[in-house]
Amino acid sequence: MPDDPAPPSPIVRRTGRGIAFASTPDEAHKAALETFLSRLTLRSSLDEMDCAALVALPGDEIVTAAHRDIVRPGQVTDYACMVVEGVAGRFDQLGDGKRQITALHIPGDMCDLHSVPVPHTGWGIESLTDTRIKRIPHAVLRDLAARSQPIAMAFWRDTVVDGSILSKWISALGRRSARDRLGHLMCEMGLRFEQAGLGTRTRFDLPITQAQLADVLGLTAVHLNRTMQGLRQEGLLAKDGPTVVIPDFPALAKLAEFDPTYLLLERQR
Amino acid sequence: MPDDPAPPSPIVRRTGRGIAFASTPDEAHKAALETFLSRLTLRSSLDEMDCAALVALPGDEIVTAAHRDIVRPGQVTDYACMVVEGVAGRFDQLGDGKRQITALHIPGDMCDLHSVPVPHTGWGIESLTDTRIKRIPHAVLRDLAARSQPIAMAFWRDTVVDGSILSKWISALGRRSARDRLGHLMCEMGLRFEQAGLGTRTRFDLPITQAQLADVLGLTAVHLNRTMQGLRQEGLLAKDGPTVVIPDFPALAKLAEFDPTYLLLERQR
DNA sequence: CGCCTTCTTGAGGGTTCTCAAAGTGGGTGG
DNA sequence: CCACCCACTTTGAGAACCCTCAAGAAGGCG
Numbered sequence: 001m002p003d004d005p006a007p008p009s010p011i012v013r014r015t016g017r018g019i020a021f022a023s024t025p026d027e028a029h030k031a032a033l034e035t036f037l038s039r040l041t042l043r044s045s046l047d048e049m050d051c052a053a054l055v056a057l058p059g060d061e062i063v064t065a066a067h068r069d070i071v072r073p074g075q076v077t078d079y080a081c082m083v084v085e086g087v088a089g090r091f092d093q094l095g096d097g098k099r100q101i102t103a104l105h106i107p108g109d110m111c112d113l114h115s116v117p118v119p120h121t122g123w124g125i126e127s128l129t130d131t132r133i134k135r136i137p138h139a140v141l142r143d144l145a146a147r148s149q150p151i152a153m154a155f156w157r158d159t160v161v162d163g164s165i166l167s168k169w170i171s172a173l174g175r176r177s178a179r180d181r182l183g184h185l186m187c188e189m190g191l192r193f194e195q196a197g198l199g200t201r202t203r204f205d206l207p208i209t210q211a212q213l214a215d216v217l218g219l220t221a222v223h224l225n226r227t228m229q230g231l232r233q234e235g236l237l238a239k240d241g242p243t244v245v246i247p248d249f250p251a252l253a254k255l256a257e258f259d260p261t262y263l264l265l266e267r268q269r
Numbered sequence: 270m271p272d273d274p275a276p277p278s279p280i281v282r283r284t285g286r287g288i289a290f291a292s293t294p295d296e297a298h299k300a301a302l303e304t305f306l307s308r309l310t311l312r313s314s315l316d317e318m319d320c321a322a323l324v325a326l327p328g329d330e331i332v333t334a335a336h337r338d339i340v341r342p343g344q345v346t347d348y349a350c351m352v353v354e355g356v357a358g359r360f361d362q363l364g365d366g367k368r369q370i371t372a373l374h375i376p377g378d379m380c381d382l383h384s385v386p387v388p389h390t391g392w393g394i395e396s397l398t399d400t401r402i403k404r405i406p407h408a409v410l411r412d413l414a415a416r417s418q419p420i421a422m423a424f425w426r427d428t429v430v431d432g433s434i435l436s437k438w439i440s441a442l443g444r445r446s447a448r449d450r451l452g453h454l455m456c457e458m459g460l461r462f463e464q465a466g467l468g469t470r471t472r473f474d475l476p477i478t479q480a481q482l483a484d485v486l487g488l489t490a491v492h493l494n495r496t497m498q499g500l501r502q503e504g505l506l507a508k509d510g511p512t513v514v515i516p517d518f519p520a521l522a523k524l525a526e527f528d529p530t531y532l533l534l535e536r537q538r
Numbered sequence: 539c540g541c542c543t544t545c546t547t548g549a550g551g552g553t554t555c556t557c558a559a560a561g562t563g564g565g566t567g568g
Numbered sequence: 569c570c571a572c573c574c575a576c577t578t579t580g581a582g583a584a585c586c587c588t589c590a591a592g593a594a595g596g597c598g
Contacts, residue, residue, distance in 0.1 A: 043387075074530065092440035095526045100440035114433075117426040118312075122531040123436060145422075149415050156425045157386040159432065164383075166435035167392060171361035171369035173442035174487025178586075209544065218443025223586055225546060257364045261343065262391040447554075478576065492554055494578060 028107070028132060032084040033057060035108025035196050042195075043161070043264060044154035053144055054151070057082075059136035064127045071112070073124035079135040081111040086131030087208055090123050091215070101216040102166065104128075104189065108196045114159050116141045128208045161264050168262045173218050176256075178227045181217050183256030186237055190246055191260055202249050207242030297376070297401060301353040302326060304377025304465050311464075312430070312533060313423035322413055323420070326351075328405035333396045340381070342393035348404040350380040355400030356477055359392050360484070370485040371435065373397075373458065377465045383428050385410045397477045430533050437531045442487050445525075447496045450486050452525030455506055459515055460529055471518050476511030 037054050040046065046054070061084065064070060071077060073093045081088070083105045090103040090111060102123065105111045111125050116138050127133075145152035165188070172181045190201035198204060214224040231237040236252045238245040246252050306323050309315065315323070330353065333339060340346060342362045350357070352374045359372040359380060371392065374380045380394050385407050396402075414421035434457070441450045459470035467473060483493040500506040505521045507514040515521050 090436070092436060094440065094444055098444045100443040102436040102439045114429040117422055118429045118433070118533060120530075120533075120535070122433065122528070146418050149421070152418070152421050152425070153386055153414075156421070156428065159425065159428050160383040160387045163428065163432040163435055164387070164391065166432055166439060167359070167361060167371040170371045170435060170438050170442060171363065173439060174369040174484075175363055175367045211544080215443075220587060221545085222547090222588085226586095229546085259391070261389075264387060264389070266389070480576080489555060490577085491556085491579090495554095498578085 028085045029061065029134065030055075032082060032107050032134065036082060036110060038197075039108060039195070040154045040158060043157050044150060046148075046150050046154060050148050050151050053148070057134075057136050058140060059134045062133050062135060064131050064133065066127055066129050066131070068127045069124055070127055070131070070133055071121075071123075071125040074122060075124070076120050077112070077115050078119060078138050080113055080115055080138060080141060081125055082134045082136060083107050083109050083111060084132040084134050086127060086129040087206065088131055088133065089126050089128050089212070089216070091126055092123055099215050100218065101128075101212065102169070103162065104216060106189075106192060106196055107198060110136075110158065113141075113155055114162065116145070116155070128212050164262045164264060178217065178219050178223060179230060180256045181219075182213075182224070182227050182231065183236065183252050184258050185213075185217060186244060186246060187249070187253050187256055187258040187260075188263065189244070190249065191263055191265065195263075195265055202246045204244055205242045206244050297354045298330065298403065299324075301351060301376050301403065305351060305379060307466075308377060308464070309423045309427060312426050313419060315417075315419050315423060319417050319420050322417070326403075326405050327409060328403045331402050331404060333400050333402065335396055335398050335400070337396045338393055339396055339400070339402055340390075340392075340394040343391060344393070345389050346381070346384055347388060347407050349382055349384055349407060349410060350394055351403045351405060352376050352378050352380060353401040353403050355396060355398040356475065357394055357400055357402065358397050358481070358485070359394050361392055368484050369487065370397075370481065371438070372431065373485060375458075375461060375465055376467060379405075379427065382410070382424055383431065385414070385424070397481050433531045433533060447486065447488050447492060448499060449525045450488075451482075451493070451496050451500065452505065452521050453527050454482075454486060455513060455515060456518070456522050456525055456527040456529075457532065458513070459518065460532055460534065464532075464534055471515045473513055474511045475513050 033055050037051060040054065041051070059079065059082070062070070070081060070088065073091075085107055088105045088109075088111055089101040090105070091099050091101045093099055103111070112121065112123075115121055119138060141155070145155055168184075168188075172184050176184065187201075189206055190199075190204060193199040193204035193206075194201045210224050210228070211221040214221045217224060219227070228237065228239065231252075232239075235247055236255065238247065252258070302324050306320060309323065310320070328348065328351070331339070335355075339350060339357065342360075354376055357374045357378075357380055358370040359374070360368050360370045362368055372380070381390065381392075384390055388407060410424070414424055437453075437457075441453050445453065456470075458475055459468075459473060462468040462473035462475075463470045479493050479497070480490040483490045486493060488496070497506065497508065500521075501508075504516055505524065507516065521527070
């Protein structure tokens with residue numbers, strides 16, 4: 001059972017047109033798998049053999065620049081995508097070119113574990129920043145789940161967590177103002193980065209553009225910009241280049257009515 | 270493998286204060302289990318033993334009037350809820366009393382299969398109409414999943430379908446007008462009722478109030494009312510008491526950019 | 539220096555909300 | 569059997585939030 005602390009933080013640096021990462025491929029690769037494992041073991045009990053199998057997951061790695069579709073909408077895949085470095089988004093494409101991002105994925109996240117039981121999907125996955133992705137064959141994951149009931153349960157549980165976040169986003173989109181939505185999202189990402197060992201809840205790197213954030217929050221880039229300025233002026237949220245800073249986390253959480261229960265960061269019995 | 274057609278349609282009749290159903294408890298109970306099974310077998314291959322186990326699922330039945338919380342937000346449960354008759358909704362409660370419904374459930378739906386791996390949830394479940402619910406112990410479902418790998422996969426897959434619908438609702442809430450959202454939802458419900466054998470895609474009973482529909486669509490009841498009138502005047506959507514009528518399904522689907530892929534009604538290989 | 543992406547600002551318009559009140563219909567009690 | 573009550577639907581008017589269109593500013597890169 002790995003009770004080691006967070007793996008070293010693989011920070012993505014954006015240097016314009018080129019792609020550059022702060023860590024070596026091997027380090028990042030290992031760190032991401034360990035983060036993934038630690039997310040699973042946070043919520044599920046896995047024995048050493050299961051853990052070993054998960055850390056040794058095979059798969060080829062692809063490196064993409066920002067704004068590329070990693071999985072096109074409607075594509076049938078035979079692999080699942082794990083983010084190794086960078087930030088990826090699951091999205092739904094609308095007819096008029098509008099795009100809604102339905103999930104954000106940071107290193108250690110499996111973007112589409114749900115594609116294992118359902119390879120024919122409607123969504124797409126795009127790189128929001130320069131990204132390194134590990135593609136793990138469905139066959140391997142299915143095999144693992146078939147062989148180990150705890151792993152099957154852990155995978156199912158991970159899908160449930162994903163759905164829990166989707167639900168929360170629905171209620172945010174349906175019933176909250178732009179301001180509250182933004183605050184809520186930033187609280188969520190803060191906890192997720194912290195849990196992944198990639199920063200703290202009050203300071204983490206989320207190097208995505210305002211237009212992309214707007215696609216997450218169901219806003220236009222213009223209005224998102226104004227909303228961010230509002231929160232900044234109130235001293236609740238600052239963005240310094242790629243770095244998000246939340247000076248007073250409790251205050252922002254209160255404003256946005258952020259209750260972390262839905263992230264299921266507490267261990268399930 | 271049950272290839273019988275749809276079970277007889279258990280229609281809920283609303284008779285004011287009292288609770289009345291068109292079918293007997295036993296019929297409805299059996300029909301709901303068979304609908305649930307047929308939803309699973311639509312997407313997963315299960316052998317006869319697995320099917321038999323699923324149709325014989327135990328559980329006590331509760332009968333509730335409309336507007337009651339069946340599961341309170343944050344409650345820890347040790348059972349999953351299957352809708353036998355009526356319509357239920359999963360919801361997220363906000364501080365100011367506002368409520369966002371994040372999922373609609375019709376007979377044969379398991380509202381919270383995801384509570385099996387994650388009993389400690391943030392959501393609640395309410396009865397939107399008079400409702401008959403079957404509460405199935407988690408222990409039984411967990412046991413079933415542990416014993417049969419195909420059932421475990423089918424459960425996981427059902428959770429994925431739930432998540433797929435959540436994603437679609439996110440993009441509807443984030444990027445579509447009230448009109449399009451309403452049209453899209455009605456197309457979705459039409460297919461789901463049809464698939465469950467409870468009507469056709471162009472005519473089905475959804476006896477929920479406009480205020481509840483507004484809570485689904487992230488609108489106020491007032492604006493929903495006006496939006497419905499708009500679609501009615503265009504001849505695209507009519508509501509006659511509990512009965513939703515879609516005179517020209519393709520036209521409404523086109524207007525709302527409805528693509529049923531996300532419902533995963535096609536059999537997965 | 540010039541190009542490209544991203545961020546920022548302005549002005550006007552439209553969708554949706556809020557508040558308020560009236561209309562409708564079924565159920566119930568006198 | 570009628571009057572009342574309640575939940576639900578409908579209508580109106582004004583305001584708020586967010587969008588659209590357009591253009592300018594800032595910063596990295598060739």
